[in-house]
Amino acid sequence: MNESQRTVLVVGATGSVGRYVVASGIDHGFAVRALVRDAHRAELFPSGVEVVVGDLTRAETLCRAVAGIDAIVFTQGTYGNPAAAEAVDYGGVRNVLTALQGHKARIALMTAIGTTNRKGSHDWKRRAERLVRASGLPYTIVRPAWFDYNEPDQNRLVMLQGDKPLSGDPSDGAIARRQIAEVLVRSLASAAALRKTFELHSERGAEQKDFDPIFASLQADAAGALDGARDKPNMPLDDEPAYVVADLDQVMAH
Structure with missing residues (x-):
């Protein structure tokens, strides 16, 4: 591997979007590291992809996955089951950030x-977003x-806020999985x-060939804010579970 090549960890690499992220990361010159639960899933990836075994629900299994990385793309997701969303959508982000132990990476x-609609499992996705913002790491959500x-013929990207x-x-809207992956990967190198x-x-x-003008048209999240720039203020921190607040404090401490 070229010593100047940046390494990206793909979380959720075997999923329907994650596999596109792996391919896009390769196309954009990253050294790609795929996090999997089962070593046998390595056969899903092209030659040259580094496969690391770990369990998103256990931070202590993720140290090798995050060692020396430059960037992380999170694509894991659960739908309709709040308990699974807490463990994977939220817990997976918390545990990867914990495993970083202060190491800097673009997210x-x-x-x-x-x-932000306060319906079921989406609250856990929002809490995961808050962890990323609280971490102080450079990010795109x-x-x-x-x-x-x-x-x-519906391929022109539209980025909305509010x-x-x-x-x-x-x-409510549609987007190709391939395009989601491309936006995630391109964001890693975009100021x-x-x-x-x-x-x-x-x-x-x-x-569009160039995504930067679309990114540039968006309002940035306020420095130190827990929510997105135009999000509805409908999840007061004072009403959050004590352990969720403790997780935020822990992430900020790193």
Whole structure:
């Protein structure tokens, strides 16, 4: 490996978006490290991808995964089960940040549209976002619309901010998995994407060649804020579980 090559850890690498992130990371010149629970999943990846075994729900198993990395892309996700969301969507982010032990890395975190709607498991995605912001690490947070419900000619990227009413079906927006991955990976090298939190949609038209002007059009999250720049203030920290507040304190201490 070229000594100047940056290493990106892909969390959720075997998932439907994570596999695209692995491919995009390779395309953009990263040394890609894939975190898996089962070593046999290594066969899913192209030659040259470093596979590391670890359990997102146990921070002590993640030290090798984060050793020497330059960036992390989080794509793990659960849907409809608050307990699983707490353990994986939230706990996985907390445990990777804990394993870093103060090591600096650029972060791209995938959550979902509707993260701030206070419905079920989405609260845990929002808490994961808060951990990333509280960490003080450079980050981009991407909230994709419905995966792969876009039409064949619907490839023009749209990045939105601010809460809006949702119907809970693909009429709320759509984006290709491949494009989600491309946005996550490209954000890692973009100064314009720093401290940006946004929904990712697509509209009819060709995909833009340069993503930086789209990133640059967005409002950055306020320094030290726990929520996104235009998020609804509907999750008071005083109402949060004590252990969630303790997790925030621990992340900030690093």
